[in-house]
Amino acid sequence: MISRTEGAYLGAVRAFQNPMLDLLHKRYAPLVVSLLSVVFTAERPTVPVADAHTEIGDALHQLRAAGYEDKVPVGSARDLCRQWADAGWLVRQVLDGDVEVYRLSAHAVGALEVAGRAGGARARVSQSRVRTLLDALDRLAQDADPDVMVRVARLDAEIRRLQAEVTRLERTGEVDPVDxxxxxxxxxxxxxxxxxxxxxxxxxxxxxxxxxxxxxxxxxxxxxxxxxxxxxxxxxxxxxxxxxxxxxxxxxxxxxxxxxxxxxxxxxxxxxxxxxxxxxxxxxxxxxxxxxxxxxxxxxxxxxxxxxxxxxxxxxxxxxxxxxxxxxxxxxxxxxxxxxxAVWVPDARRGEPVEPLRRLPVADVDHLRQTPGDLRPPQGPAPLTSWDDDEDVAQDEARAWGGPHYADLGVHLAGFADGAATVDVAAAFTAAPAALRRPVDLLGLLEIAHQLGMEETGELAYVEAVRPDGSRRRFAFGGVTARTKDEDDE
Known part of the structure; x- marks a missing residue:
């Protein structure tokens, strides 16, 4: 069984194996933190690889020229970025458009935050910080407590406190100033x-x-x-x-x-x-x-x-x-x-020729099929089943249940207009013979009106369509008029 001191030491060793703490206790930690904070910002979370190498190279040159030669490691910006990526501080990825970029890892973001807090204003034990802690603890206790009556009592107390504050504000009309x-x-x-x-x-x-x-x-x-x-x-x-x-x-x-x-x-x-x-x-x-x-x-x-x-x-x-x-x-x-x-490299000499592979090895196959399988079925297909609707259908009956009679509808629309420049589509459909008053003919008549040019009347039109079997159906649609002649022809 390990002692308390040994356990604390092993825990600290494991903590310092984290890439975030590893970054902060390195010899060149100030340089790494400063360069990463300059290159990567909140407005620029990802940086193209080539741009990052250029900017870090310029920063290294400026530091060396300013007299910090011993504070800057040996190597190019590309080498440093590769080392940082291997250490887990940078993440290299490819975005849409095959653009390769760097971004900070979570460990690097945490290290920059720790360094920023340590170098900035020191955190204080303030009223706001303590209230945040107490509020979080109060919320945790409420969520963990399953007692319904305790929850109701807390809500009642909160309601009374808020109601008293509302009453005070209504009475005084002033908000207490905060320092x-x-x-x-x-x-x-x-x-x-x-x-x-x-x-x-x-x-x-x-x-x-x-x-x-x-x-x-x-x-x-x-x-x-x-x-x-x-x-x-x-x-x-x-x-x-x-x-x-x-x-x-x-x-x-x-x-x-x-x-x-x-x-x-x-x-x-x-x-x-x-x-x-x-x-x-x-x-x-x-x-x-x-x-x-x-x-x-x-x-x-x-x-x-x-x-x-x-x-x-x-x-x-x-x-x-x-x-x-x-x-x-x-x-x-x-x-x-x-x-x-691994076997060849230790005994190989520099410049030693390598015998190339001139042909691929031949597969050792015991037997290949020489004839394809018989694709013909063992017996013919079963005869087709007879259906009750195989009887001959009259052409007129099939046409009656078919699509719109565009030619007849066009002739009827022109005749109903009787030379007028516009014609009401609903009235023209109502005046058509029963053979041209099927539901599909109403759609066909509206299609013809659209091709000729139609205008909405703003009123609701009602028509009654007749199916070939004699059943009737009532339809409602926005009233429209169709032009039968161009304005230039008038």
Whole structure:
């Protein structure tokens, strides 16, 4: 059994294995923190690889020229970025359009936040900070307590307190002023909470990407039936947000942040705060942080949603194109190549020629089919079944149940107009013979009117259509008139 001191030491060792603390206790930690904070900002979360190399190279040159030669490591900007990516501080990814970019990992975001807090104003034990703690503890106790009567008593007390405040405001008509020092403390507390958000969002996005890598790796090594693999991994791909602890926590927070009304209220509250006189005492950087709270939340949400979409796409594409046998063959082939290189390299000399593979090995096949299988069925198909409606149908009867009689309708419409420039379509349909007053003929007449040019009358028209079997149907539609002659012909 280990002692308390040894347990604390082992815990600290594990903590310092975290890439965030590893970044902060390195020899060149101030350089890394400063360069990452300059290149990556809230307005610029991703930077193209070539631009990052150029900007970091220029910054290294400026520091060396300013006399910080011993504070700058040896190597180019490309080498430094590669080292930072291997250490888990930078993430390299390809966006749409084949643009390769860098972005900060969650560990780097957390390290920058720790360095910023340590180098800025020191956190104080203020009334606002204590109230935040007490409010959070009170909410935790309420959510954990299943006693209904206790919950009712708390709500009644809160209602009485709020009602007393409303009564006092109605009586006096004045709001108790709050000291500027207290407002400054509350603003610092808000900024302290907001600075934690970027690292939290980054951790959620990286947990989704880690889950994506685990799923793809397991899929390539899976030896189960393909159908079972497809069902399991397609379901995980559709529910990536519920597959990680960070994702489930984010989904709960999203129910609060995703409400448009709540975001509008947040914007209005920030406007009220920024208009107050106490904000003049805040540094310009802190006023900017307050103003950008809403946008930082939206950027964090978009970062998580992008990771979710990419994970769903990658997992779904891998499942659709998954071939366990082919993947195992490729893995075995690559493993054989690496084994062969490991055997050949130690004894090889520089410039030694390599005998190329001039032909592929021939497959050892015992027997090949020389004749195809007989594609003819063993017996002919069964005769077709006779139907009751195989009797001859009269042409006139079939035409009566067919589509509109466009030619007859056009002639009837012109005759009904009797030289007038316009004609009411409903009246023309009502005056038509029964053979031209089928429901489909009403549609045909409206189609002809549309082709000639029609105008709405603004009134509701009613017509009665007659089917070929004598049944009648009443229709209502917006009244229209059709032009039968162009204005130039009048």
């Amino acid at each position: 500027d020092e207290q407002l400054l403390e509350e603003a610092e507390n808000v900024l302290h909470l907001v600075r934690e958000l970027p690292a939290d969002f980054a951790r959620v996005a990286e947990s989704i990407k880690a889950m994506q890598r685990d799923v793809v790796t397991a899929l390539r090594q899976d030896e189960r039936p393909t159908g079972a693999v497809l069902r399991e991994y397609l379901e995980r791909g559709e529910h990536v947000m519920e597959s990680t602890a960070e994702g489930r926590a984010f989904a709960g927070a999203l129910r609060l942040l995703g409400d448009p009304q709540r975001l509008d209220e947040l914007s209005a509250q920030l406007d009220v705060v920024l208009r107050h006189r106490f904000t003049r005492r805040l540094p310009a950087a802190q006023r900017t942080e307050l103003r950008e709270i809403g946008r930082r939340i939206e950027q964090g949400l978009e970062q998580v949603f992008t990771a979710q979409r990419e994970a769903s796409y990658v997992i779904t594409a891998q499942v659709r194109n998954h071939d366990p046998l082919r993947d195992r063959q490729v893995d075995d082939l690559l493993r054989d190549v690496m084994t062969g290189l």
